[in-house]
Amino acid sequence: MSNKGFTVWMTGLPSSGKSTLAGLLAAELQGRGLPVVNLDGDEVRMRLSKGLGFSKEDRDENIRRISYVARVASDMGGVAITSAISPYREIRDEARAEIAQFVEVFVSCPVEVCIQRDVKGLYKKALAGEIKGFTGIDDPYEEPLNPELVVHTDLESEQESIDNILGTLDRLGLLPKNETNSRATGASAVSDDEREQALTKLRGLGYVE
Amino acid sequence: MSNKGFTVWMTGLPSSGKSTLAGLLAAELQGRGLPVVNLDGDEVRMRLSKGLGFSKEDRDENIRRISYVARVASDMGGVAITSAISPYREIRDEARAEIAQFVEVFVSCPVEVCIQRDVKGLYKKALAGEIKGFTGIDDPYEEPLNPELVVHTDLESEQESIDNILGTLDRLGLLPKNETNSRATGASAVSDDEREQALTKLRGLGYVE
Numbered sequence: 001m002s003n004k005g006f007t008v009w010m011t012g013l014p015s016s017g018k019s020t021l022a023g024l025l026a027a028e029l030q031g032r033g034l035p036v037v038n039l040d041g042d043e044v045r046m047r048l049s050k051g052l053g054f055s056k057e058d059r060d061e062n063i064r065r066i067s068y069v070a071r072v073a074s075d076m077g078g079v080a081i082t083s084a085i086s087p088y089r090e091i092r093d094e095a096r097a098e099i100a101q102f103v104e105v106f107v108s109c110p111v112e113v114c115i116q117r118d119v120k121g122l123y124k125k126a127l128a129g130e131i132k133g134f135t136g137i138d139d140p141y142e143e144p145l146n147p148e149l150v151v152h153t154d155l156e157s158e159q160e161s162i163d164n165i166l167g168t169l170d171r172l173g174l175l176p177k178n179e180t181n182s183r184a185t186g187a188s189a190v191s192d193d194e195r196e197q198a199l200t201k202l203r204g205l206g207y208v209e
Numbered sequence: 210m211s212n213k214g215f216t217v218w219m220t221g222l223p224s225s226g227k228s229t230l231a232g233l234l235a236a237e238l239q240g241r242g243l244p245v246v247n248l249d250g251d252e253v254r255m256r257l258s259k260g261l262g263f264s265k266e267d268r269d270e271n272i273r274r275i276s277y278v279a280r281v282a283s284d285m286g287g288v289a290i291t292s293a294i295s296p297y298r299e300i301r302d303e304a305r306a307e308i309a310q311f312v313e314v315f316v317s318c319p320v321e322v323c324i325q326r327d328v329k330g331l332y333k334k335a336l337a338g339e340i341k342g343f344t345g346i347d348d349p350y351e352e353p354l355n356p357e358l359v360v361h362t363d364l365e366s367e368q369e370s371i372d373n374i375l376g377t378l379d380r381l382g383l384l385p386k387n388e389t390n391s392r393a394t395g396a397s398a399v400s401d402d403e404r405e406q407a408l409t410k411l412r413g414l415g416y417v418e
Contacts, residue, residue, distance in 0.1 A: 005285070035285045047277045048257055050270060061259065068256045069278055076214070076244045078285025 005074035006174050007099045008165065010083040011092060011144060012107030013136045014122060015114040017153035017161070018083035021107060024162050026081055032176065035078040039066055044084070054133060060091050067095035074099055087135045089142040101174065104147040105165060111136045113154045148172070214283035215383050216308045217374065219292045220301060220353060221316030222345045223331060224323040226362035226370070227292035230316060233371050235290055241385065244287040248275055253293070263342060269300050276304035283308055296344045298351040310383065313356040314374060320345045322363045357381070 008025065010018040019040060026038040045052070048065045052058040063086050070080035086092050096102045114136065115123045126134030133139045144150075149168045151161040169175050217234065219227040228249060235247040254261070257274045261267040272295050279289035295301050305311045323345065324332045335343030342348045353359075358377045360370040378384050 037281050037284060048274055051260065065257055069281055072246050072278055072287075073281050073285050075246060076282050076285035076287025078281075078287070 004101055004174055005077040005079065006101035006103060006169075006172075007070040007074050007080040007082065007095075008169070009070070009086070009092065009095060009099075009102060009104045010081070010107050011086045011104065011147075013109060013111055013114045013141055014085060014134070015117040015119045016107045016109040017151075017158070018085075018107045020158060021105075021151070021153075021161055021165070022081045022083040024158060025165055028162060028166065029079055029081075034176070035076075037069075037073050037078060037080050039070060039073075039080055039082045039084075041084045044069070056088070056133075060088065063088075063091045064094065067091075067098055070095070071099045074101060085135050085141070087139065087141045089144070092144065101172075103149070103169065103172065103174070104144055105168075106144045106147040106150045107153060107161075108143075108150050109153045213310055213383055214286040214288065215310035215312060215378075215381075216279040216283050216289040216291065216304075217312045217314060217378070218279070218295070218301065218304060218308075219290070219314050219316050220295045220356075222318060222320055222323045222350055223294060223343070224326040224328045225316045225318040226360075226367070227294075227316045229367060230314075230360070230362075230370055230374070231290045231292040233367060234374055237371060237375065238288055243385070244285075246278075246282050246287060246289050248278060248282075248289055248291045248293075250293045253278070265297075265342075269297065272297075272300045273303065276300075276307055279304070280308045283310060294344050294350070296348065296350045298353070301353065310381075312358070312378065312381065312383070313353055314377075315353045315356040315359045316362060316370075317352075317359050318362045 008022075010022055012018050022038055022040065026036045029036045044066050045062065048069070049058075049062045052062050063084060066082050066084055066086075070082055073080040086095075092104065096104065115127070118124055122131060122134065123137065125131045126137040135141050149164060151164055153161060156164070166175070217231075219231055221227050231247055231249065235245045238245045253275050254271065257278070258267075258271045261271050272293060275291050275293055275295075279291055282289040295304075301313065305313065324336070327333055331340060331343065332346065334340045335346040344350050358373060360373055362370060365373070375384070
């Protein structure tokens with residue numbers, strides 16, 4: 001590997017697609033031989049933040065803990081992928097300041113589409129007033145002003161978003177050199193044989209049929 | 210590096226010498242080019258465990274969080290060094306079960322000697338009854354039954370303890386091959402020149418005079 005650890009910090013509304021992309025990206029990077037930790041919001045809450053609630057103060061504290069673990073993982077030469085909503089710009093910028101190689105990916109999706117998806121059924125409860133302070137409904141989501149990448153999950157396929165993330169990582173020099181050709185740098189650099197090998201690999205991972 | 214991450218889990222009474230050895234070991238391993246995170250008890254409390262107290266339940270939770278971060282760091286190929294008292298055998302064994310390469314170092318020192326050192330002045334307060342539930346005074350320290358190594362900080366110099374830890378890591382195959390000769394494998398494998406170079410390096414690090 002390149003020996004540079006880094007953090008891919010996904011941020012976006014509930015149901016925007018962060019966790020899905022985080023899981024696919026983790027599998028893709030692991031498949032390339034990188035050490036990866038997927039700091040999934042739920043696991044982190046269980047392992048690091050028992051007792052914290054959902055007030056702004058507690059959510060900020062939760063994000064700071066994620067940031068700490070992501071920093072440690074990156075410093076060790078690994079790849080940390082985070083997928084907490086992380087709605088507040090100030091705390092995200094704290095994470096950016098703490099982590100040497102920080103790649104902020106804004107997972108953009110109109111709130112109307114997120115409400116339709118409502119993966120965990122929480123928008124419904126928030127709209128019914130059963131949950132207070134829900135991001136996107138009665139609590140703000142502050143969009144990143146200058147993220148390394150914006151993916152549009154209402155307009156792109158999951159694979160297109162993943163390809164865009166890989167392209168960004170490659171452009172930033174964060175992917176191992178001998179592995180990047182097959183997908184991240186476009187068709188012109190890839191022979192038919194290489195493409196076929198890559199597709200075979202992707203089929204094995206369940207990404208393409 | 211060997212590409213195997215691992216965790217060195219120091220455990221022992223307050224003032225037994227855990228933090229000192231952790232700092233020296235971290236510097237030594239970093240000097241050998243390994244990515245190292247020193248999960249110092251105070252830093253971890255600040256970054257991961259704000260709001261937790263010193264009840265058995267809260268201390269257990271604190272140790273579980275340290276264990277989680279150590280696991281992540283080790284999984285990324287790094288070296289995590291922990292130096293929390295971690296007085297309870299059960300929670301240490303949970304950490305052992307969670308972390309693939311787990312090296313438990315029992316930092317042994319008679320409590321009378323620890324009381325004399327009393328680095329933070331806490332034994333004095335505990336003996337005066339101002340602190341309740343203090344490990345070694347009115348709360349138990351459960352010695353490891355089967356640690357990878359015991360160091361005796363009342364009998365050995367700091368450098369002897371560090372050498373013993375390095376020897377153990379080397380025996381377990383956890384140190385990079387081309388770097389271990391100079392210190393960890395005993396005099397017979399080391400030429401006079403090599404020893405002089407190593408001493409020069411150690412002087413530079415402030416370990417020997």
